[in-house]
Amino acid sequence: PVPTHREPIYSPRVDLVAKYPTYPDATQFRLPNIGFSVQQAAVEKGIAKMFPLILTSGRLVEYEGGGEETRSNRWLAELQQEMFVEINPADASERGIGDGTWVWVNGAENNAKARVKALVTERVGRGVAFMPFHFGGWFQGKDLRAHYPQGTDPYVLGESVNSITTYGYDPVTGMQEPKCTLCQIVAA
Template structure:
């Protein structure tokens, strides 16, 4: 494992104990490689004059394998059958995360109000001077007006935002409409028919217009939308907004429009896999 987190913590060794890669000349754990480490091992003589000059120009002995523009530190470490990124123990306890050991926490928008007390979210926080809401959202119950759990994911035909793949005529032919998957029982209760347009709304006010796919691929109370579409906004086609010749063959609503507020406390990525929505015929 990479030695990214130092060599010890609270007096405990974080480097590997007596294990190493095959043919490694260091028969134990070791930190990330630096120029100083090469010098201490006597391996700096394996550097070329050009590599050494480049390393000196960066930070001299403090240059590490990640900042070495010449690649010399990496090359020499690998020559001696060592990993440039070090040899450390697996990190099971992530002490600089809010939950050093992962815990289940209910989504900010959840219809399982009985679980909120046992698995609450975080307190509202400020990250890098940016206020981020958690508890103040979760304490409100949106499930009566927005009873369907909404999640999103990938399609085989498209990838990412979809601009590139929706501009491919062969792939665009395979997926021509943005859609939402709805369980047959929910569709019956909401008077939704397969292939018909529906409005999908979120608690924060936005809504999108998409095709309904009535299918048992989603369970009762759950809906799914792909995340590869764009070019429509709340029922309006925005194709005329594209520069000439740059619009993809297929446009559609973006699921992000109806995803709700919520951010992962570590990566600050948006919460697009677990929220609530309402669905009604268009």
């Protein structure tokens, strides 16, 4: 059958949530899926107004997976040395954010935040931001390099975008949904 459209848990289009809600709360494979309750609470709390940007994450050519191995390779690490968020020039201007400046990317749940450099670019549309998912070793602006055993820390560390994405997961496949959410970006 043709799949049924369902709005994301943190939808920027709250007007569509009533018509296209996410899956009802249920338990699948011993895992509770409370996406419907989370989605309804997000609508009631006005999350889409507080976090007006759609944040998506994806791959960089220079790194693979979580980047732990490729960020530990000095030749690959020199190609992309810092974690960043791509933000449209209009969105950056509204927020007083300049290219290369430090920003906080705030996620829609659990006071999640990440401190990264801003990459002001037309590659993302207005209302959209992009972060790569290959970084780790920082948490909420703090460098955790001292916690790595001696000689094991990678050349490049940065915030993990997955720490600011959302609860949701696909109840059919059991895969988490760390690739898209709502966010707010402010100058650090």
